[in-house]
Amino acid sequence: MNDALYLDYNASAPMRPEVLDVVTNILAAPHNASSVHSYGREGRRIIEQARSDIAAIINVPPAQLIFNSGATEANNTVLHHFAGEKIAVCAASHLSILDAAEHLVHIPVDENGLTDLTALEEILKTEAPALVSIMLVNNETGAIQPVTNISALAKRHGALVHCDAVQAIGRIPVDINALGVDFISLSAHKIGGPQGVGALALGLCGITPTMLRGGGQEKSARAGTENVAGIAGFGEAAKRADMDQYQSLQKMRDDLETQLSAISPEIIIHAKNAPRVAGTSMFSLPGISSETLLMALDLEGIALSNGSACSSGTVKASHVLLAMGASEDVASSALRLSMGWNTTPSDIEHFIESWSKIYERLKDRIKTHA
Numbered sequence: 001m002n003d004a005l006y007l008d009y010n011a012s013a014p015m016r017p018e019v020l021d022v023v024t025n026i027l028a029a030p031h032n033a034s035s036v037h038s039y040g041r042e043g044r045r046i047i048e049q050a051r052s053d054i055a056a057i058i059n060v061p062p063a064q065l066i067f068n069s070g071a072t073e074a075n076n077t078v079l080h081h082f083a084g085e086k087i088a089v090c091a092a093s094h095l096s097i098l099d100a101a102e103h104l105v106h107i108p109v110d111e112n113g114l115t116d117l118t119a120l121e122e123i124l125k126t127e128a129p130a131l132v133s134i135m136l137v138n139n140e141t142g143a144i145q146p147v148t149n150i151s152a153l154a155k156r157h158g159a160l161v162h163c164d165a166v167q168a169i170g171r172i173p174v175d176i177n178a179l180g181v182d183f184i185s186l187s188a189h190k191i192g193g194p195q196g197v198g199a200l201a202l203g204l205c206g207i208t209p210t211m212l213r214g215g216g217q218e219k220s221a222r223a224g225t226e227n228v229a230g231i232a233g234f235g236e237a238a239k240r241a242d243m244d245q246y247q248s249l250q251k252m253r254d255d256l257e258t259q260l261s262a263i264s265p266e267i268i269i270h271a272k273n274a275p276r277v278a279g280t281s282m283f284s285l286p287g288i289s290s291e292t293l294l295m296a297l298d299l300e301g302i303a304l305s306n307g308s309a310c311s312s313g314t315v316k317a318s319h320v321l322l323a324m325g326a327s328e329d330v331a332s333s334a335l336r337l338s339m340g341w342n343t344t345p346s347d348i349e350h351f352i353e354s355w356s357k358i359y360e361r362l363k364d365r366i367k368t369h370a
């Protein structure tokens, strides 16, 4: 059993025990929700309950929520629908947006990772994109984008708006109408639900982007036998998401950053002047690579990451920090610490003690490098 201290909630939040119970109980039965027998009908009922619970937290009618395998699929589905038309995307977006289509127009961000609204307006005027895709909360820095302003601007120029709200649900309010967006991507495993399940929510534009065909599931919007246990776990996690509890992490995050700066004065804390979600901190120690820091922390029994979790397991310079104007050196020495429902102040104390030891060992390298 791995008992490392887990501070990587933005990669995948640990499943809540109640969610695990729901998922394992449902997995034990052959619930193919397309079957007409009692198991099938029960599967259908479980899916519709979860659909209502999840739709409620983003204020969409349940019929406008399409289950799928996660936000990578949701993001790809939306961008593929607009392939052949111009699409403008935030330069600090997740790679499931940036790599989902070709010839994307990148909307620049400022040094705090916030969308440059003047540049966006220019892009809207000169490029006339059919779609603007923006994330609500950045997965690396935790910066909160002014999505309501962005969508108002986009709408004035006739563009539809897609919002990747994966890192926002359960942390800050997400209301499809208040945000004024046409599509929202969601993922279960960022809120203590299981991996491999997510959803695409549809706004009022009347378009249903579809990528997988070949079955009538999800009203023919997403073919494939539904992941009943995963969807149920997603619903349970959505019901249990507690924004007040999440907000209480802010004090721990602020204390952490104060102590990090006191111990290691060279540290750069990213997006510090942007509105940020409470439980995320991203920082760099220029001159010491993220890989070295991650390995040193791993030896101390602490699990965090350098930004977005990379499928190859390698550590690369953060494209988000590069988009924010950071140097290659700063972008390749970044760490992201992210907390959630099971993080305690003593976890942060433990992290700080280990950081202090590691810093003492490596600080000469910072000086020689500087």
Ligand code: PLP
Binding pocket: 010, 011, 069, 070, 071, 072, 073, 075, 094, 096, 135, 137, 138, 139, 164, 166, 167, 186, 187, 188, 196, 197, 198, 308, 309
């Ligand atoms: N978008 C953001 C902002 C994310 O943080 C992630 C997960 O890393 C994704 C999309 C992809 O989500 P999933 O793992 O459900 O495919």
